[in-house]
Amino acid sequence: MKSADLYPWADRAGRFSPLRAAVFAALVAPGLWIAAGLAMDMLGPEPVKSAEHLTGVWTLRILLIALAVTPLRRRLGWSRLIGVRRMIGVAAFAYVLTHFGFYILYLNGDLMKAASEIVSRLYLAIGFVALLGLAALAATSFDAAIRRMGPNWRRLHMLAYPLTLLGVLHYFLQSKIDVGAPALLFGVFAGLMLHRAFARAAIPPALVVIGVALLSGAAAALGEYLWHAVLTGIPADRVFMANFDFRYDVRPPWLAMAIMAAPLIFLPPWRRAVQRARALRGGSAPAFRSQ
Template sequence: MSGQMQASGTRTPAYRAYIPWRERNGRFSPLGLAVFLAILAPGAHLAYGLLAGTLGAKPVTEVLHGTGDWAVRFLLLSLLVSPLRRVSGWGKLIGIRRMLGLAAAGYALAHLGLYVVDQSFDLAKVASEIVLRVYLTIGFVALVGLLALAATSTDGAIRRMGPNWHRLHRLTYPIAVLAAVHFFLQSKADVTEAVLMAGFLVALFACRIVQKIGLRLTSPLVLAGIAVFAGLATAGIEYLWYALATGVPAERVLAANLDFRYSIRPAWWVFGIMLAIAALPLVLRLGSRARQAVAQGAAGRG
């Protein structure tokens, strides 16, 4: 959820408005505009459903859950930016990290606001519920953390805070863990989406650990190992949840991972997507070689 510091020796204005579809040099960014519109799309869809009356008997509750879901999704996407940039070598990806982090904070704040609406604006009741219900306490702490990160995501905050900025923004992963736990606890019986998000979070942690121990994140073999580990961990998380927190037979849920007649379980989605990322370096290398071959052929004919 960061902006990058200006290169040393260059002057920056005291204030610069953050415009998502502009690069730091002021040029138009098609990627930034596309991501900005993609961020707005879920909110627009939920708002339309609310106004059109297509969200069932409890429309506010549906939008409440939808904003919470997207807050977690955008938070994980913001964490994905750095490893994906290293895997792909596409440096411009770093420019959308701040936007995704701000989107996560915005949807989370809307999530809380809709909870207040759902409780008929009874702020005393809202406060007591947050204090007394563990899953709401966890979610509120995650929201406060997200708002702190969002408030300090500006270039000015980076300059003023110095090393403390990096210390604060290392809390992004713990905040993501809190958000995932909140997701689980409020999902109750159907935790498919929560398991999926937890699995992706495990994969992101694995990417971070791989970098810390000095392995190359650009290695397809290393990424494939992360895919296998994250997939198995996702299945394990799902099994443990059903074994410890519900009356549903956990063995039956675990066995469902091998039955594709009705649905594809979260473990396979995590494994498949991470495996696709593992294939990305190979695809990029093949593309580079193909371009080189074409260039050499053209030079030979010339």
């Protein structure tokens, strides 16, 4: 077994990697914060339920970060990011497994009751399917599985995209009325899928980022609007218009746009972006390997 498998802060050569160490610390931090909240009784009147919710939300956030690795690598030229994608994906599985563990604990360890609820409640069934899918991805995330599976490995791991969408749907169904948080995650997910769609487009990276950010905000607004229009009976038009009222908070579409526009800070100047687009039109491609 390689050092990178034993020590997450080591690179493939066994050397200490500041990037891997920083990513590992960032991934562990939410779990430590939740554990501290439980230990110090800071998670409200139902601490186990709160911990279940928080680990579920962090699962989705980490999944989206994992899906963001390839777009960031392509747009910004950060080739070393590919080395931490596996760690991020495995961390997402660790969080979803902990999420499921807290759910069982909330039911006092009654596995039969848990099975009955999973079968009878749609949002739980969707979440359980996502859990099983992520377990399959985590179990095959190591070098030996990649060599053994060959081209089938890539096909299997493309399931990360629909599994993330299932997780967001699970969050929508669990939230019922207040779906601002899942709408935000849906907007970010839509933006990441759009980055894949524009991966080979001969368009300056800055324009792609701006366009995707705008469409990401639109997706968050549309997701929230359709949710209320179809399922809740709450006036969807009022919910939509609330996105333009900044007296109380910043609504999900604007947050989604801000998140997806963040790479603009790191992009090269416009002149270099245009030169890159011209190079693409001429047939030369950036020295990045696709996922």
